[in-house]
Amino acid sequence: MVDWIADYLENIRDRRVFPDVKPGYLRRLVPDSAPFEPEPWEDIFADVERVVMPGASSPACTELEAVVMDWLGKMIGLPDDFLHSASGSKGGGVIQTTASEATFVALLAGRTEAIRRYQKLCPDLEDAEVNSRLVAYCSDQAHSSVEKAGLIGLVKMRYIESDENLSLRGDKLRQAIAKDRENGLVPFYLCATLGTTGACSFDNLKELGPICREERLWLHVDAAYAGTAFICPEFRGWLAGVEYVDSIAFNPSKWMMVHFDCTAMWVRNSGALHRTFNVDPLYLQHENSGLAIDYMHWQIPLSKRFRALKLWFVIRNFGVKGLQKHIREGVRLAKEFEHMVRSDKRFIVAAQRHLGLVVFRLAGEQEGGVCDGDAATEILLKRLNAGGKMHAVPASLRGRYVIRFTVTSQRTTIEDIKEDWDLIRRTATVVLNEMEE
Ligand code: PLP
Numbered sequence: 001m002v003d004w005i006a007d008y009l010e011n012i013r014d015r016r017v018f019p020d021v022k023p024g025y026l027r028r029l030v031p032d033s034a035p036f037e038p039e040p041w042e043d044i045f046a047d048v049e050r051v052v053m054p055g056a057s058s059p060a061c062t063e064l065e066a067v068v069m070d071w072l073g074k075m076i077g078l079p080d081d082f083l084h085s086a087s088g089s090k091g092g093g094v095i096q097t098t099a100s101e102a103t104f105v106a107l108l109a110g111r112t113e114a115i116r117r118y119q120k121l122c123p124d125l126e127d128a129e130v131n132s133r134l135v136a137y138c139s140d141q142a143h144s145s146v147e148k149a150g151l152i153g154l155v156k157m158r159y160i161e162s163d164e165n166l167s168l169r170g171d172k173l174r175q176a177i178a179k180d181r182e183n184g185l186v187p188f189y190l191c192a193t194l195g196t197t198g199a200c201s202f203d204n205l206k207e208l209g210p211i212c213r214e215e216r217l218w219l220h221v222d223a224a225y226a227g228t229a230f231i232c233p234e235f236r237g238w239l240a241g242v243e244y245v246d247s248i249a250f251n252p253s254k255w256m257m258v259h260f261d262c263t264a265m266w267v268r269n270s271g272a273l274h275r276t277f278n279v280d281p282l283y284l285q286h287e288n289s290g291l292a293i294d295y296m297h298w299q300i301p302l303s304k305r306f307r308a309l310k311l312w313f314v315i316r317n318f319g320v321k322g323l324q325k326h327i328r329e330g331v332r333l334a335k336e337f338e339h340m341v342r343s344d345k346r347f348i349v350a351a352q353r354h355l356g357l358v359v360f361r362l363a364g365e366q367e368g369g370v371c372d373g374d375a376a377t378e379i380l381l382k383r384l385n386a387g388g389k390m391h392a393v394p395a396s397l398r399g400r401y402v403i404r405f406t407v408t409s410q411r412t413t414i415e416d417i418k419e420d421w422d423l424i425r426r427t428a429t430v431v432l433n434e435m436e437e
Pocket of ligand 1: 097098099100101143145193195196197222223224225251263
């Protein structure tokens with residue numbers, strides 16, 4: 001790689017300054033779908049010259065992104081409407097910087113559509129007047145980035161109570177919408193979460209989807225962590241109802257071994273994004289305007305990094321098979337850790353384990369423990385993190401302090417898990433003894 005860069009710089013004057021390719025050139029040079037088997041690095045690297053360099057940074061950056069997002073969309077089982085290449089498709093994928101940005105972009109698109117619809121009924125209303133009546137929804141388990149999207153978009157955000165499994169259900173959404181409509185407000189957006197931050201719980205898309213369709217709410221799915229797991233067919237049950245979704249995003253940078261930053265986002269119909277972000281100054285026009293994808297209409301920034309490259313490299317280097325193996329191993333190790341926690345009566349698994357996330361805490365007095373469980377768990381976590389041997393992040397679940405333990409690295413082994421568990425147990429003994437004194 002270093003030699004290649006040196007040669008490139010030395011011989012730069014032999015290359016064209018402007019690419020001589022037609023729109024769609026790159027799609028003809030690469031397969032339609034991701035390889036199932038891993039590919040050797042030599043083959044992947046050779047394709048930088050064969051596939052990427054003829055298109056320089058642009059259009060290669062755009063075209064590779066569209067291809068790789070189609071690969072990834074197929075890998076997680078998205079319907080064809082979300083693929084650039086499907087016949088008659090108005091949708092496709094785009095790489096955003098973060099899940100927060102994807103949630104915000106989706107909210108802006110939903111807002112554009114709601115304002116347009118409302119102004120057809122009441123043409124005298126200004127955009128800002130409609131905006132002031134808009135209401136968005138998410139569950140009480142949604143990530144803080146959803147709250148942030150509402151703050152920046154200047155729309156009211158309702159946090160709907162999740163059920164006993166920490167899942168957002170249809171009946172609660174219906175009630176919230178009805179109440180807001182009664183008060184003259186305009187419900188326009190729901191951010192459902194597949195794999196919440198606190199406990200990896202899943203909102204019920206099957207129930208929420210038809211309601212959003214009926215009530216004309218933009219349905220965005222934030223699957224930041226759990227989205228990677230959908231590469232394995234056995235974990236796709238949670239995607240039931242995806243046929244109602246307008247946009248969905250996940251972070252390959254969380255569990256797919258792609259370096260941060262990288263958020264894969266798909267939309268069913270890019271029209272709303274174009275209407276939201278469309279600007280057309282002379283200096284951005286080019287001979288292929290309108291013929292090729294212009295990602296500047298799909299995102300907030302104009303320029304973009306060539307993030308598709310790292311996604312392309314990782315998918316090819318592991319193959320679908322290797323990625324599935326990695327996910328299944330993460331889940332297996334989390335299950336092992338869960339068994340360890342359950343085997344020690346001083347601990348409680350605080351929510352049902354899904355995928356690779358185990359949330360646990362020390363038992364309180366009412367649960368057979370010896371002291372205030374929340375206070376003890378907090379001290380335990382602080383001691384563990386201060387020790388420098390392991391790091392975990394807390395969450396509050398229904399007001400209880402819990403520790404989140406997750407496996408996302410390809411290098412984590414069962415020995416690491418045993419070592420961590422041993423440390424957790426020993427530290428817990430010290431903390432509980434101190435608290436009893
Ligand atoms: N959504 C969920 C469910 C998350 O767990 C996280 C981060 O942990 C985010 C969104 C925020 O992700 P990002 O840092 O990509 O904005």
